[in-house]
Amino acid sequence: MTYQRKEVIGNATLYLGDCLEIMPALQRPCAIFSDPPYGQAVNTNVVSAGGSRRAVIYDKRREGATHRYAGGGLHSTGLARQWPKGIKGDDKPFDPRHLIDATDKWLLWGAHKFGHRLPKARTLVWDKVPTGKVRDQGDGETAACSVDPNAALRIYRLLWDGVCVGSAARHEVTAGQQREHPTQKPEALIAWCLPFLKLQPDSLVCDPYMGAGSTGMAVVKAGHRFVGIELEPLYFDAACRRIEDAQRQGSLFGAAA
Numbered sequence: 001m002t003y004q005r006k007e008v009i010g011n012a013t014l015y016l017g018d019c020l021e022i023m024p025a026l027q028r029p030c031a032i033f034s035d036p037p038y039g040q041a042v043n044t045n046v047v048s049a050g051g052s053r054r055a056v057i058y059d060k061r062r063e064g065a066t067h068r069y070a071g072g073g074l075h076s077t078g079l080a081r082q083w084p085k086g087i088k089g090d091d092k093p094f095d096p097r098h099l100i101d102a103t104d105k106w107l108l109w110g111a112h113k114f115g116h117r118l119p120k121a122r123t124l125v126w127d128k129v130p131t132g133k134v135r136d137q138g139d140g141e142t143a144a145c146s147v148d149p150n151a152a153l154r155i156y157r158l159l160w161d162g163v164c165v166g167s168a169a170r171h172e173v174t175a176g177q178q179r180e181h182p183t184q185k186p187e188a189l190i191a192w193c194l195p196f197l198k199l200q201p202d203s204l205v206c207d208p209y210m211g212a213g214s215t216g217m218a219v220v221k222a223g224h225r226f227v228g229i230e231l232e233p234l235y236f237d238a239a240c241r242r243i244e245d246a247q248r249q250g251s252l253f254g255a256a257a
Helices: 019-025 111-117 187-197 214-221 233-256
Strands: 005-009 012-016 031-034 046-049 052-055 066-068 079-081 105-109 122-127 140-145 154-157 204-207 225-230
Touching: 005 233, 012 214, 012 233, 019 225, 031 187, 031 214, 105 187, 111 140, 122 187, 140 187, 154 187, 187 214, 204 214, 214 225, 214 233, 225 233
Parallel strands: 012 225, 031 105, 031 204, 122 154, 204 225
Antiparallel strands: 005 012, 046 052, 066 079, 105 140, 122 140
16 A cells, blocks of 8 residues: 555544555445545635635745735735645546445535436535525535435535635634635534434544545544545645544543533
8 A cells, every 4th residue: 555644643544645546455444425526627726815715826836835816805915825726636527436336335525526427326415505696616516325325305504605714704603714625615514414324333434535634523523433535735734633623622522521
């Protein structure tokens, strides 16, 4: 098994590397829960700063560095962090076979993009703008869940758009959160749909496209073991930090009980 780094953080084991190389050598998970590349070549050369997204000048020599907004910004400093350009693996149609073959239970976001490649599954929907606003990137996303494929469609409504994310946000769930990844899912969404997998306590859940670790945070807080794999070092470091913080919070809550 080839990987660049391995970090063990409590009940979480995190690998920096390619999931196609790492997964075959791992223990078969009880479930896979992931938000993989959708195959849409999304432009991630945008940033989040105080809840606002603006295009920035791309400079490959300073990838991940702090840049000024290309056309100015809403904040007095005009400064914003730049994401690595593009999401690795998103430049071609996504084939989920390596995920659905790895376990009997899986929940995959992005089913609206590659659902034709999946077996029959239950549909879950995230309505990310319940205010009714029409977004250029789409008003929501769908997930496919292998458990109870004939069960009713369920919808989760959580505002996660522009100024509703970040230090200035006033939404009761997302206030104060910052994006560590350009396509990051809110932890509250992950916590909502995790029970649809109907896992036994202390199950092993794998996210082969971990990103900044939102899935890992929800999984360890729910009392399960987690294996995460991420190819981009910047996001891997963010996941390590966020999952460590999540487990520390879980320990504090457990002590209080």
